[in-house]
Amino acid sequence: MDIKDIFLRLAEVDSPSGYEEPMMRHMLSELSPLCDEVHVTPRGNVVGVQRGTDEDAPTVAIEAHMDQVGFIVANINDRGFIRFRRIGGALERTLMGQHLRAVTEKGPVTGVVGLKPGHITTPEEARSVPPLNEMYIDLGAKSREEVKSMGIEIGTPMVWAAPPVELANGLIASPGVDDKAGLTSIIAVADRLKGVQIPSTVYYLAVVEEENGLRGAYSVLYDLDVDMAVAIDTTSAGY
Template identity: 40%
Template sequence: MTSSPDCNQPAGQAEALLAHLRRLTDLDAPTGFEEPVLRYMSEQLGSFCEQVEHDVRGNVYASLAGTTADALRIMITAHADEIGFLVTSVLADGFLRFTRLGHPTEMVLPGQRVRVHTASGSLEGVIGVKPGHVLAASEARTVPPVSEQYIDIGATSQAEAVEWGIEPGTPVTFHGPLTATAHPQRYFGKAVDNRAGCACLLELAKRLRQKRPEAHLEFVVVVEEEIGLRGAEVATRRVQPDVVIAIDTVPSGGTPDLRPDELPWQIGGGPLLKVRETKGLSTHGPLRNLFRRVADEQGIPYQLIVDTAGITDATSAQQASGDVAAMTIGLARRYSHSAAELFDLRDVSAIVDLIAHTCGAIASRDQLLRT
């Protein structure tokens, strides 16, 4: 693999990606409540694609015809949803009990700022934490189970919280604005998983409209990834693609609390090419090799990864069709499923470059055959 830190990116690509990321991460769209992101993506994709459609499940489909009528069909996908919470009950004194939506990292919850989304607007809140002054030694070393935690929105009574629009099933998200670090390319915030993938979809649609490949393209924004890769399965059955490229984020190493061999890929090292997912995808070998060849030809850095803890939409897409080549392109990010997922913008831009060039190199089914 190449180790070059830079590649030839179109002027303004990084700036455009960052602008989309700021807007997308500012939107609150937990699983089952993805409408804000779906609306934004539908509007933006409509500027570049010939047709934008929606299914009842919520998936957004944006089509861009290739230059050859009988060419292959490539589906490029990213999920709209973020992890979050659901209110389960309102206590007599106005505090909110809640449950997880997806898999937010439980150890970071106490003291975390959140936003509670009612039908009439969002309310600021905090997940309560017992004062350190009165914690027993054993309590100070443990995180209470989610069933014992609560959200404080400043309400003084159950009636007041209900009057503000709180009811069972009200969604909650982390409060974590996209924030620049002192490093000019590194940012952190909530919902980087997978608004980074959504931003890549928009830039890919813009770029491939200007320089169309032979293949027909379907840019698909899917729902319900965080609770079982559900939207992508529905989308694949509808599109019937020859190739699926799923863009998602992946936990990275490089921090003091991980051994160098635990997650031996890092932010800033380029796109992640998955070889296998634990309990999930075994990526299509010829397609993976094509991505590697294109990366080497274009001087795009990349990292091969094996057996991450999570799985991606490429897994459900691969199983939904018996005749598809599936691949995951990952963005390394630290502090998974927290309010401060940290990433390197150069990796996001390199993902766009790699996928754009590879789409241009896919010309026939013979390239995908495992013989």
């Protein structure tokens, strides 16, 4: 199993926090061939289990979160421009001029965060970042009705519309690295341990809504007999 291929498959699945259903289905398909059993909790967490050979051996859980930082449509004006709010910890300075993708039942719809042209920007504006409530998304639509015809309503989730970029030394930059890198890790471990006789039972946990306050992680262990757990997440690069 190739690590990069696992990650790139995961990177194709949009999973803004609170809207993880597509990633939940994907993780079920990834873990089902590797585990003795797989189920989804009422909260939406995916749990895969590889049974150990010794019922008295310590049990281990390996956890990563399925959700990613995103945005949500807050308003659509009569000219078809969208005001939006964040889901999770997105920073305003990362947004100006960026492409965002709405996740709709009709399929993805891409727009751009509007940026005032340089020739009408004041020196003060050029040195500052506008607050989120002053930003807007331009889909190219001409009216509120046209936006709605695309499947976009108030409450529609959005994510960055940036594909993964392969860097030097086998590294990948992608908006979804947090935490699709962690999900990649638990799939790779499950693949490595498939069919291996070890004493301990191992639980593979893909949880929801980490970006919204660790909501999935708080509940996932309540019904599991786990002696130790490892949470896999990302950290900063270059700082």
